[in-house]
Amino acid sequence: xxxxxxxFLFTFGVLLVEPLLFxxxxxLGFHVPELGLIAVVYAAHGIRGSLARGxxxxxxxxxxxxxxxxxxxxxxxxxxxxxxxxxxxxxxRIYGRALWLQALMGAAASGASGLLVISIGQWLDPVExxxxxxRQLPLQMLLTAVFSPPFFYVLWRFDRLVxxxxxxxxxxx
Amino acid sequence: MLLSRKAKDIxxxxxxxAIPVVFLFANIKEPHRLxxxxxxxxxxxxxxxxxxxxxxxWVDGVWRNYMYLVNLKAENDRLRAENGILKANNAILEIWxxxxxxxxxxxxxKEASSAEMVAARVISKSFSPYYRVLxxxxxxxxxxxxxxxxxxxxxxxxxxxxRVYGDYADIQLAIDPKVRIPVVIKRTGTEALLxxxxxxxxxxxxxxxxxxxxxxxxxxxxxTSGMGGPTGVRFPPDLQVGRVVEVHKQEFGKFQDAVxxxxxxxxRLDKVLVVVTPPPASEPQSRQxxxxxxxxxxxxxxxxx
Numbered sequence: 138x139x140x141x142x143x144x145f146l147f148t149f150g151v152l153l154v155e156p157l158l159f160x161x162x163x164x165l166g167f168h169v170p171e172l173g174l175i176a177v178v179y180a181a182h183g184i185r186g187s188l189a190r191g192x193x194x195x196x197x198x199x200x201x202x203x204x205x206x207x208x209x210x211x212x213x214x215x216x217x218x219x220x221x222x223x224x225x226x227x228x229x230r231i232y233g234r235a236l237w238l239q240a241l242m243g244a245a246a247s248g249a250s251g252l253l254v255i256s257i258g259q260w261l262d263p264v265e266x267x268x269x270x271x272r273q274l275p276l277q278m279l280l281t282a283v284f285s286p287p288f289f290y291v292l293w294r295f296d297r298l299v300x301x302x303x304x305x306x307x308x309x310x
Numbered sequence: 311m312l313l314s315r316k317a318k319d320i321x322x323x324x325x326x327x328a329i330p331v332v333f334l335f336a337n338i339k340e341p342h343r344l345x346x347x348x349x350x351x352x353x354x355x356x357x358x359x360x361x362x363x364x365x366x367x368w369v370d371g372v373w374r375n376y377m378y379l380v381n382l383k384a385e386n387d388r389l390r391a392e393n394g395i396l397k398a399n400n401a402i403l404e405i406w407x408x409x410x411x412x413x414x415x416x417x418x419x420k421e422a423s424s425a426e427m428v429a430a431r432v433i434s435k436s437f438s439p440y441y442r443v444l445x446x447x448x449x450x451x452x453x454x455x456x457x458x459x460x461x462x463x464x465x466x467x468x469x470x471x472x473r474v475y476g477d478y479a480d481i482q483l484a485i486d487p488k489v490r491i492p493v494v495i496k497r498t499g500t501e502a503l504l505x506x507x508x509x510x511x512x513x514x515x516x517x518x519x520x521x522x523x524x525x526x527x528x529x530x531x532x533x534t535s536g537m538g539g540p541t542g543v544r545f546p547p548d549l550q551v552g553r554v555v556e557v558h559k560q561e562f563g564k565f566q567d568a569v570x571x572x573x574x575x576x577x578r579l580d581k582v583l584v585v586v587t588p589p590p591a592s593e594p595q596s597r598q599x600x601x602x603x604x605x606x607x608x609x610x611x612x613x614x615x
Contacts, residue, residue, distance in 0.1 A: 153365065153366055153369040154369060154373070157369070157370065157373040187319075188319045188322070188323065189318070189319060189322035189323070189326070192322065192323060192326040193326065195326075196326050196329060196330060199330065200330070200333075200358075201362060204359060204362050204363065204366075205362075205366060209334055209337050209338050210333050210334065210337040210355065210359070211330040211331065211332070211333030211334030211335070211336075211337055212330075212334055214329070214330035214333060214334075215327065215330035215331055215334060218326045218327055218330060219327070222323065257334075261334075261338055262338075
């Protein structure tokens with residue numbers, strides 16, 4: 138199985154249990170780390186490889202996020218594809234496995250994703266999607282940044298199970 | 311290949327961006343404004359949507375059931391622990407209630423009798439190799455009781471005080487071979503002397519000096535006569551001693567033998583009464599047997615004082 142396909146299926150499983158897992162953590166409240174988005178960052182920076190396959194995996198993950206979150210179908214799919222390209226563009230030349238780098242990528246992706254989602258929402262329905270939602274963004278970025286390194290590690294462990302290439306390239310090389 | 315890898319990437323990237331845009335527009339439009347492409351996209355995405363939501367609901371259901379079971383187990387454990395505590399409390403209350411009933415009974419018996427008695431608690435028991443009680447120790451000492459004082463409970467005769475030292479006293483049971491108690495067979499008024507058999511397996515005593523012509527049956531109730539025995543112990547009259555379980559009628563001689571099983575279960579004793587002053591001697595004189603038999607002068611035992 139290709140790594141991007143495996144990543145998509147694994148993320149599908151993670152997204153299924155994500156709300157159930159974080160439901161048990163009361164202090165998080167409304168905010169949950171965007172594990173789907175972290176998977177997209179991993180696809181862009183950890184797997185690298187074919188641009189098309191990574192983008193397709195991001196599209197699929199975004200589509201699932203739309204389905205499970207109740208957002209208009211296509212919104213997160215579009216945003217995640219854009220984030221995928223952004224991460225490839227901005228962090229594509231940076232090689233390293235430092236935790237701060239993973240956290241930084243997670244926070245940046247979260248910020249970009251939030252900004253895009255709010256912008257598209259504002260454009261689609263200005264009444265329902267307010268710019269006030271931007272105030273939630275820093276906390277969301279922080280949460281995603283905190284959860285990025287451990288989830289990167291989980292994804293890397295899974296990635297290593299399905300592909301021998303993982304030790305040869307990518308963020309953990 | 312006609313197209314380079316870079317060109318393919320660009321075309322694919324545009325496609326990857328176009329697909330979600332098409333999906334997004336198809337999904338946000340009002341139903342009456344959908345065009346053919348929108349309807350096609352919705353038709354295409356509907357099974358994926360349904361399958362994904364089915365899996366999601368299934369996982370959610372499994373998780374919720376699991377959480378429910380975990381909570382149920384925790385609740386079950388809590389209730390089990392609570393039940394155990396309540397059972398233990400209940401057992402303690404039962405013991406206290408039983409003790410209360412016993413004390414009440416003892417007190418009632420003590421009040422009703424004209425003899426002066428001291429209540430005592432059994433603090434230890436000596437057992438035979440067959441787990442039969444051989445001797446008791448009570449928590450009354452030299453200031454309240456003295457050797458040879460009769461020891462009784464409302465159900466019957468226990469024995470007599472053997473030794474007193476300090477705040478404790480040893481009780482010799484009525485089934486001990488060294489204890490002799492003047493008794494009467496309640497049904498007939500026949501008098502005899504009860505001597506313990508010392509059988510380590512059973513709580514039994516023997517009726518001696520029972521005249522051969524007297525009619526004794528298995529099941530006859532044996533009670534104290536109220537007379538002083540050869541050892542000087544004088545029990546209050548009409549206290550049950552036991553029941554006849556064996557009768558050995560001799561073909562010759564003056565007396566017959568009978569074995570009596572003790573009325574008191576010595577292994578369950580925890581409170582006793584020590585008779586420190588026997589009742590007045592006139593009491594037994596007016597007593598009658600079950601068959602209306604009027605007792606004659608005692609043939610066995612000593613007249614009280």
